[in-house]
Amino acid sequence: MAAEERIIFQPYVLKAGRKGVQRPEPVAPVVCRSAQDGLARADKITNGASASFVGAHVVRLVVDEEAGDYSDPEILAVAGIVPEIRE
Template sequence: MAATERIIFQPYVWKKVGKRTALEPGTPVACRDAEDALRRIEKVRNGLLSVAGAQAVRMTVDEEAGDYGEPEVLWCAGEVPGGE
């Protein structure tokens, strides 16, 4: 199998950890294409999704070989790790 491009929408949510809250990843969503990921990011920007923030990430994957390329952040919105 050849390497394929994957676009992932990664939401982040605030979770209560003891007396503090921490930013944690939510359930990632595989997108059909970059435009699908951008639509989801725009929903976060417009307050239509109840998440703290999100990133859209592109990476090359060859599952047969177990090769996962470096993720490339396409877009960010709201609170995300690293303050991007």
């Protein structure tokens, strides 16, 4: 099997953390049909059309499951309230 591109939409919801401070927490990621699909989902959050999610990352990965190879994620979009990414 050849390597294939995957577009992942990672949404976030607000959850109470320590001392009652709310912070974004990830929920189940969605594998998108295309980059445009993922970006459209992110646009809904940016435009306030999503009542369920407060933020999201849209990332692209190249995956070869047979070889067990996964590329570093490429962030295509950041929408709304998301956790800080540490490198």
